[in-house]
Amino acid sequence: MFEELNIKDLIDAFIVPYAANIALAIIIFMVGKWLASALTNLVVKLLTKSKMDDILIGFVTSITKTILLLFVVIAALNQLGIDTTSLIALLGAAGLAVGLALQNSLQNFAAGVMLIVFRPFKAGDFVELAGVAGVVENIGIFSSVLRTGDNRELIIPNGVIYGGIITNYSTRSTRRIDMVFGVDYSDDLKKAKEILRGIVLADDRVLSEPEPVIAVSELADFSVNFIVRPWVKNADYWPVLWDVTEKVKLEFDAQGLSIPYPQMDIHIPRNAKSVAEA
Numbered sequence: 001m002f003e004e005l006n007i008k009d010l011i012d013a014f015i016v017p018y019a020a021n022i023a024l025a026i027i028i029f030m031v032g033k034w035l036a037s038a039l040t041n042l043v044v045k046l047l048t049k050s051k052m053d054d055i056l057i058g059f060v061t062s063i064t065k066t067i068l069l070l071f072v073v074i075a076a077l078n079q080l081g082i083d084t085t086s087l088i089a090l091l092g093a094a095g096l097a098v099g100l101a102l103q104n105s106l107q108n109f110a111a112g113v114m115l116i117v118f119r120p121f122k123a124g125d126f127v128e129l130a131g132v133a134g135v136v137e138n139i140g141i142f143s144s145v146l147r148t149g150d151n152r153e154l155i156i157p158n159g160v161i162y163g164g165i166i167t168n169y170s171t172r173s174t175r176r177i178d179m180v181f182g183v184d185y186s187d188d189l190k191k192a193k194e195i196l197r198g199i200v201l202a203d204d205r206v207l208s209e210p211e212p213v214i215a216v217s218e219l220a221d222f223s224v225n226f227i228v229r230p231w232v233k234n235a236d237y238w239p240v241l242w243d244v245t246e247k248v249k250l251e252f253d254a255q256g257l258s259i260p261y262p263q264m265d266i267h268i269p270r271n272a273k274s275v276a277e278a
Contacts, residue, residue, distance in 0.1 A: 021079055021080055021081060022080065024079050025076040025077070025079040025080045026076075028072070028075050028076045028079055029072060029073070029076040032068075032069075032071070032072030032075060032076070033069065033072055035068075035072075036065060036068035036069050036072060037065070039064070039068060040061050040064055040065040040068065043060065043061055043064050044057060044061050047060060047061070105142060107159040108141075108142040108143065108157045108158045108159040109141055109142055109158075110159075111157075111158035111159045111161065111162035111163070112139070112140060112141040112142055112143075112144075112158040113141070114162055115139055115144070115158055115161065115162060116139060116141075120166045120168060121136055121139075121166065121168045121170075121171075122136065122139070123136050123137065123138060123139065124136060124170070125168055125169075125170040125171070126168075126169045126170050127146070127166065127167060127168050127169065127170070128165075128166075128167035128169070129144070129146065129156055129160075129161045129164070129166060129167075130156050130160045130161060130164055131164075132146065132148070132154055132156075133146075133148070133149075133167075134146035134147050134148040134149065134152075134154060135147045137153070140158075141158075142157065142158060143155050143156060143157050143158055144156055144158060144161060169234070169237075170234065172234065173233065173234055174207060174231055174232065174233055174234065175231070175232060175233075175234050175237050176210075176229055176230070176231050176232075177228075177229065177230055177231075177232060177237060177240060177241050177244075178227070178229055179227070179228040179229070179241065179244065179245065180217065180225050180226070180227055180228070181196065181225070181226050181228060181248055181252075181259070182220065182222070182223030182224065182225045182226070182259055182260055183223060183224050183226070183252070183257050183258065183259065183260070184223065184224075184257070184258045184259075184260045185223070185224060187224075187257050187258060188257075189216065189224060191255065191257070192226065192252075192257055193214060193216075193226065195248075195251050195252065195255060195257070196214050196226055196228055196248065197212075197214050199244060199247045199248060199251060200212050200214065200228060200230050200244065203230075203240060203243065203244065205232050205233070205236040205239070205240050206230040206231070206232055206240065207230070207231040207232060207233070209231075210231050212228070212229060212230040212231065213227065213228075213229040214226060214227070214228050214229075215227055221262070222260045222261065222262050223259075223260040228244070228248075230244075
């Protein structure tokens with residue numbers, strides 16, 4: 001009987017006066033939750049329609065849904081008469097503390113968003129990032145993954161990537177090969193030039209437009225240097241570079257042209273031996 005009286009008094013003292021507020025708070029929470037889901041779905045549709053990256057869509061929608069639900073909970077608690085000012089202040093202080101603790105991570109996140117939005121490169125591109133070259137395997141929110149030519153996996157923070165120079169070798173369909181070949185000062189320059197031109201033009205992978213450039217570029221210390229600059233399709237860059245280099249060496253040898261290398265001549269005076277013996 002005593003317990004029934006306490007429960008009745010409890011209902012009369014708290015439940016009945018606040019029944020309307022409790023019901024309204026429940027309604028606010030349920031309706032707010034539904035609206036949050038509806039708005040989140042709308043954001044997903046808009047981002048998908050704009051052809052944004054799936055990684056960024058998932059991250060933005062999860063953040064949007066969390067923020068909307070947080071507002072719904074605060075509104076429901078406020079309807080119950082709970083002072084939410086201190087709660088908001090606490091959340092703000094916690095957010096500031098987390099932001100300071102994760103400063104580098106937030107920088108990488110912001111850079112990741114910029115990389116995904118502006119797309120200076122995409123998965124499958126051959127790029128040079130932060131001083132290393134490789135094929136892009138994945139672009140994440142905080143870091144990106146490269147695969148090098150010797151099959152190493154490099155994980156690079158996005159902040160380092162976006163803050164440096166990004167070289168994308170896959171953006172353009174064609175690429176110029178820059179090569180330098182030297183001949184001896186005593187060799188026939190016109191003959192050397194014709195040999196180089198014949199090797200380049202005989203390769204079907206070399207494009208006719210733009211026209212290959214073959215010219216004397218430098219009178220160096222030990223050689224006369226030719227620049228050889230043919231244009232090729234992107235996929236043919238390395239094969240043509242290697243093949244032309246090999247053919248130039250073989251043809252120069254066959255035609256009696258020498259490729260000089262640094263050397264030092266030492267001249268000993270005739271009387272040096274007698275001086276040393278004395």
